[in-house]
Amino acid sequence: EDLLGFQLIDTSGRGVALTTEGEVLARYARQLLARNDEIVARVQKRETSGRLRVGLPTDYAVSFFQKSLSSFARLNPDVEMEIYCDISNELIKTFAADELDLAIAMFDEKPAPGLIYSWAEKPIWAAAIDSDADRRDPIPIAAHPDGCHYRRRMTRALDQVGRNWRIAYSSPGVNGLQQAVQAGIGVTALTRRTLLRGMRVLAEKDG
Numbered sequence: 001e002d003l004l005g006f007q008l009i010d011t012s013g014r015g016v017a018l019t020t021e022g023e024v025l026a027r028y029a030r031q032l033l034a035r036n037d038e039i040v041a042r043v044q045k046r047e048t049s050g051r052l053r054v055g056l057p058t059d060y061a062v063s064f065f066q067k068s069l070s071s072f073a074r075l076n077p078d079v080e081m082e083i084y085c086d087i088s089n090e091l092i093k094t095f096a097a098d099e100l101d102l103a104i105a106m107f108d109e110k111p112a113p114g115l116i117y118s119w120a121e122k123p124i125w126a127a128a129i130d131s132d133a134d135r136r137d138p139i140p141i142a143a144h145p146d147g148c149h150y151r152r153r154m155t156r157a158l159d160q161v162g163r164n165w166r167i168a169y170s171s172p173g174v175n176g177l178q179q180a181v182q183a184g185i186g187v188t189a190l191t192r193r194t195l196l197r198g199m200r201v202l203a204e205k206d207g
Contacts, residue, residue, distance in 0.1 A: 049076075050078075050080070052079050052080070052082070052101055053082045053099070053102070054069060054082070054083050054101065054102045054104075055083075055084045055086065055095060055100045055103035055104065055105065056085050056091075056104055057085075057087065057104055058085045058173045085173075087144055087147060087148050087172060088148070089149070091103045091104075091105040092105050092107065095114060108152075121191050122191070123189040123190065124192065124201050124202075125187055125189055126188055127184075127202055128181055128184045128199060129198055130184070131184035133187050137163075137164055138165050139158065139187060140167075140187070141154060141165050141166065141167055141168060141169075141188065142169040142181055142185060143155075143167055143169070143188060144177070154188070168186040169185050174190075174194055178194065182198045
């Protein structure tokens with residue numbers, strides 16, 4: 001009070017209260033403390049430990065997410081990371097059962113419970129460059145096991161245009177589907193990110 005030149009605390013009543021000037025000073029003090037905490041949080045390395053259970057979708061592209069998780073593991077060596085790979089439907093069920101802390105999964109119309117962030121992916125039909133699989137009848141499909149969103153969308157789309165189809169190759173991992181397509185075993189639905197060399201995108205004119 002001597003330094004500032006005005007009274008900060010009013011003791012004239014039965015209790016103790018801040019004066020008007022004291023309220024102003026307290027407000028600025030709280031702002032300074034909050035900014036101090038923010039600065040400390042940014043520059044101070046905080047140790048992270050514990051267990052982190054992560055679910056990755058084999059019906060998408062595990063490799064994209066594994067790179068990020070590897071970086072996280074290097075920066076947080078005290079975190080015991082457990083990674084589970086499965087098709088999206090199973091990951092969503094496992095997450096709902098509280099057996100995962102984080103799950104990256106695909107869903108169709110209805111958002112999954114616990115959704116934090118989402119983005120849209122447009123699937124594309126893919127076949128080998130030198131393959132006629134898309135012109136066969138029935139058309140051979142490389143797909144994930146029953147319950148996969150992409151499998152359901154592929155078969156539904158073919159049914160809608162009256163194309164006969166059969167499951168020629170089934171694999172829980174996207175790598176298996178990519179290899180099947182490259183070998184000419186069948187066609188499948190992928191994303192632009194998972195399209196590989198030696199594949200061609202099937203357009204509407206391809207049937």
